[in-house]
């Protein structure tokens with residue numbers, strides 16, 4: 001007997017209403033008739049148009065089921081071995097941008113912005129999807145097209161943005177362009193599922209040529225940071241940067257810094273992160289975080305040949321300086337990885 005088609009209603013019941021949805025926006029971006037919008041109370045997907053029962057939204061969602069080995073085969077041409085605790089990894093670096101202005105505005109070492117700049121400059125990509133924010137710290141995806149463009153959006157915004165939907169806008173504007181994306185681990189999983197599923201919107205999935213993943217422990221709900229700051233007596237408009245350091249958030253306000261214990265912001269964190277076991281964006285071309293490097297530098301794990309070539313090219317062209325990550329740095333990433341794998345991803349993740 002033929003299996004029943006899985007369409008929007010199934011996605012709504014099994015993922016959105018089940019509390020598994022990460023608001024990655026892959027379903028909305030992949031709907032061929034644009035029947036899904038990310039407009040629910042927390043920026044979640046909602047059906048607003050006429051569904052033609054094509055099944056794509058259900059099958060691109062990583063939370064309806066994701067095989068890591070299928071995704072690795074599609075992204076890297078091989079599956080990780082049991083000894084590869086951090087997933088497939090070619091090299092581990094500490095990287096710092098050479099642009100002094102970028103270093104003043106970036107989150108850690110400015111590696112993500114500088115490497116995107118190099119990728120645009122050298123024609124590896126034509127457009128980069130990055131994340132900006134408004135005064136209340138609500139994340140807003142943007143399209144950067146010039147090599148200096150990504151630097152304007154440096155710095156972490158600690159909530160998920162509908163960046164994959166923005167990539168569709170980029171693809172519609174320039175159908176043959178090569179798109180680079182900065183994404184959280186759950187969004188990297190979505191992109192890889194879009195690229196490996198037989199039900200997909202290939203006009204978009206085939207155009208995503210470079211995936212720069214971030215490390216991630218948890219994220220806020222869409223308007224959660226603003227609310228958490230207000231409750232801590234900080235005007236969100238006055239906060240210029242936010243750093244997660246151990247058990248507290250450090251918020252830069254004017255020339256000073258205010259600390260807020262992370263256990264006070266629990267209600268503003270996204271519930272679906274409870275089911276997420278990927279710390280280091282294991283399916284990205286390169287993964288970036290602060291963990292493992294000294295302050296002012298970004299850790300980078302290259303995973304694909306393209307990722308390794310990008311780092312080497314950017315270093316040779318003077319966009320970044322680059323040094324090998326030490327053993328202690330690697331141990332710190334392994335520790336964070338093991339801690340996050342203790343969460344329960346059994347509802348959707350397969351080996």
Ligand SMILES: Cc1cc2nc3c(=O)[nH]c(=O)nc-3n(C[C@H](O)[C@H](O)[C@H](O)COP(=O)(O)OP(=O)(O)OC[C@H]3O[C@@H](n4cnc5c(N)ncnc54)[C@H](O)[C@@H]3O)c2cc1C
Pocket residue numbers: 105106107108109110111112113114129130131132139150153154155156157158159160161163182183184214215216217218219220244288289290291298299
């Ligand atoms: C929600 C979140 C949680 C994180 N958790 C950890 C963690 O637990 N441990 C750790 O080591 N590192 C974590 N990071 C990564 C870290 O904060 C830095 O992003 C990373 O080290 C790169 O720094 P950079 O100076 O090279 O980046 P920059 O050069 O400052 O560039 C940052 C890039 O990230 C993009 N960006 C910003 N916010 C988002 C977002 N929400 N989604 C997608 N792209 C975004 C920007 O557009 C920009 O392109 C987290 C980041 C985020 C957004």
Ligand code: SF4
Pocket residue numbers: 011015016020021022023024025026027028045060061062063190
């Ligand atoms: S594809 Fe992403 S936004 Fe859509 S239901 Fe799945 S997790 Fe949610």
Ligand code: SF4
Pocket residue numbers: 006007008030031032033034035036047050051052053054055056057058
């Ligand atoms: S048309 Fe296809 S992708 Fe769009 S909502 Fe319906 S089943 Fe999902």
Ligand code: SF4
Pocket residue numbers: 022160184185186187216217218219270272273276277278
């Ligand atoms: S913890 Fe996982 S689900 Fe939550 S934002 Fe980070 S990558 Fe996405």
